[in-house]
Amino acid sequence: MSEKASPTLIEESCDVPEWLNAKYFEEVLRKAKNDSTIKVRSINVRYALPKGENYASTIYRVLVEFHTKDQFAVCRSYIVKGMATSSMAEQKLGEYDVHAKEMDVYQLVIPEMKRLMRSIGDRSELYPKTLAIDRNNDVIIFSDLSLKGYIMADRTTGIDVTHTKMSLDLMAKLHASSLRLAEMYPTILNRFKTGMMTRETDAFYPMFYSNLDALTEEISTWDPKWNYYASKLRKLRPHFVEQGLQVFDHEKDDDLRVFVHGDLWTNNLLFKYDATGRPLDAVLLDFQFCCYGTPMIDLCYFFFTSTQDDIRQNCFEELMQYYYYRMTDYAKKLKCNKKLPTLHQFQQQLLRKLFYAVYSSFIALPIQMNEQTADADFEALMGDDERARRFKKTIMANRKYHKIIKGLLPTFDKKGLLDKLD
Template identity: 65%
Template sequence: MSDEREQISTEALDGSPKWLDREYFEKVLRKARDDTNLSVQSVEVKLAFPKGVNYASVIYRVRVDFRTKDQSIFSRSYIVKAMPEEGFAKQKLSEYNCHETEMNVYQLIIPKLKQLMESIGDHSDLFPATLTIDRIKNIMVFEDLSSKGYIMADRFVGLGEVHTKLTLELMAKMHASSLKLVETNPTILEKYKNGIMTRGTDAFYPMFYSNFDALTEEISTWDQEWHYFANKLRKLRPHFIEQGLRVFDHQSDEDLRVLIHSDLWINNLLFKYDANGKPVDVVLLDFQFCCYSTPIVDLCYFFFTSTQDVIRQNCFDELVQYYYYHLANYVRKLNYAKKFPTLHEFQRQLLKKLFFAVYSSFVALPVAINEDTADADIEALLGNDERAWRFRKTMMGNKRYQKIIKYLLPIFDRKGLLDKLDSY
C-alpha cells in the first residue's frame, strides 16, 4: 500500500481519542479474527451521528484497512462506543452506571439470549455483534451493521405498521428469552436495577421536571379550553416522578418481569429493507438503561415515542395484543415452565403500569421528534441555564409535537392518568 493509505487518520475535528489508532485495532482484530499475523494498514475515525441522534454516549465510525495472514486485503467499518470523557454529561451518566451496565449486558447477557433463541431455530441478528468489550479503555467495539444494509429509520416520520410489528416481535424475543434465562438462573438479572427512571439516582430528575414544566407552560399559552389541562398538570407535578418510578417497581409476583431495554425508541433500532423498500429485519442497539422490570415500559416508551401519528392514535390495543401473542408464542417454544399470564391478565398489568405512556409522551417524545438540533445535547437536556431552557421551549413549540399532545391529553385524562393515581 502507498504511504498515503498507511497514514492513521484519527486526527479529525471530532476530537477522537489518540489511542484509537492502527496499533489498537491491530490488537482487537487479531484476537477477533484469530490471526496473529493480521496487519492494520490504516484507520480513519469519524463521529458516527450528528447532534440530536444520540445523547448518552460518544459513538465513532471507524474505517479500518487491514491485511490478513494469507495476504488478503480488507476494508471494514466498525462502531466504537464510549462514554463522554468529561464534564456534566459524564458526571450524570456515571451516577446511572449506564456504561458498565451496557458492557455487562453485551458481554454476559446478550450471548445467552441469542443462544436461547437459536435453540428454537431463530438465527436472526437481534443485536449487533461485539468485537471487544474493553474495560480498560472503557469502550465497546461492534460490527458496523450498515455494511449488512441496516439503516436508521426517519425519526421525524415515525414508524409505520410493518416497522412497528417487526420491532414488537424483536421486543417479544428479548423479553421471552430473558424469562427463560431467569427460569434457569434466577438471580442473573437482579443487579440490573437502573432503568431510564430509577430510585437508584436522581441524576435525570431535573430533565423529567424541566420537560414537564416546559410543557405545562406551553399549554398555558394555548387557547382557554386547554388551560384545564395546564391546571391538571400543575396538580400532577408533585406526583409525576413517583408515579413513573412505581411503574418500574415490582409490586406483585403475578406480574411479568423481564429484561427491558427502557430506552426503546426509533434511534435505537436499525432496519434492513428488501429490494422494494419494505422493512424485513430489525436490530436493537444501546443497552445503557437495561433493567429487570415490567415489559410495559418498553411497550409504552416505544409506542408513544416512535410510531407514526395514525398508529399512535388508532392501534395501541391492537399492537399490544400483537406483542402479547408473539411473546406467548416464544415463551411456549422456549418451554418456559412458570405461570404465564393470559391476555386478560396481561391487560390488567398494562393498566396498572399505563402511567408510563404519560411519562413517554411528556418527557421522551418531544426529544425524539425535535427538529432543531442546535442545542440538542445532554447538557441541554439536564441543565438549567438559558441554553437548556431555550432547548426545552423549542421542543415544546414543535408544531408536530403540539398536534400529538393535543390528541393525547384528553385520552390520558379520561383514563385518570393525569391525576394522583393512588396513596403512597
C-alpha cells in the same frame, strides 16, 4: 508495523482519544480473530451520528484497512461506542453506571439470549455482533451493520404498522428469551436495577421536572380551552416522578418480569429492506438503561415515542394484543416453566403501569422529535441555564409535537392518568 506505516485519519472536527489509533485496532483484531499475522495499514475515524441523534454516548465509525498472511488490503467498518465525554454527562450517567452495565449486557446476557433463540430455529440478526468489550478504555466495538444494509428509520415522522409489528416481534423475543434465561440462571438479571426512572439515583429528576414545566408553559400559551390541561399538569407535577417510579417497582409476584431494554425507540432500532423498500429484519441497539422489570416499560415507551400518530392514537390495544401473542408463543417454544398471564391478566398489568405512556409522551417524545439541533446535547438536556431553558422551550414549541400531544391529553385525562394515583 510501525505507527508511521499505520496512519490514523481523523475527520475534521472529530475529537478522538489518542489511544483510538491503528496500533490499537491491530491489537483488537488480532485478539478477536485469533490471528497474530494481522497488520493494520490505516484507519479512518469519524462520528457515526450527527448532532441531536444521541445524547448519552460518543459513537465513532472506524474504517480499518488491514491484511493477514492469507488476505491483502481487507477493509472493514466498525462502530466504537464510548461514554459521552462532558463533565455533566460523566457525572449524571456515572450515577446510572450506564456504560459498565451495557458492557455486562453484551458480555453476559446477549450471547445467552441469542443462543436461546437459535435453539428454536431463529436465525435473525437480533443484536449487533461485538468485536471487543474493552473495559480499560470504556468502549464496546461492534461490527458495522450498515454494511449489511441496516439503517435507522426517520425519528421525526414515526414508523408504520409493518415496522411497528416487526419491532414488537423483536421485543417479544427479547422478553421471552429473558424469561427462560432467568429460569436457567436465577440471579443473572438481578444486577440490572437502574432503569430510566429509578430510586437508585435522582440524577435525572431535574430534567423530568424541567421538561414537564416547559410543556405546561407551552400549553398555557395555546387557546384558552387548553388551560384545563395546563392546570392538570401543574397539579400533577409534585407527584409526577413518584408515579413514574411506581412503574418500575415490582409489586406482585405473579406479574411478568423480564429483561427490559429501557430506551426502546426508533433510533435504537435498525431495519433492513428488500429492493422494494419492504422491511425484512430489525436489530435492537443500546442497552444503557436496561433493567429487570415489567415489559410495560418497553411497550409504553416504544409505542408512544416511535409510531406514526394515527397508530399512536388508534391502535394501542390491537398492537398490545399482537405483542402478547408473539411473546407467549416464543416463551412456550423456549419451554419457559413460568405460568404466563392470560391476555386479560396481561391487559390488567398494562393498565396498572400505563402512567409510563404519560412519561414517554411528555418527557421523551419531544426530545426525540426535535429537529432544531443547535443546542441538542447532554448539557442542554440536563442543565438549568439559559441555553438549556431555550432548548426545552424549542422542543415543546414543535408544531408536529403539538398535533400529537393535543390528541393524547384528552385520552390520558379520560383514563385518569393526569391525576394523582393512589
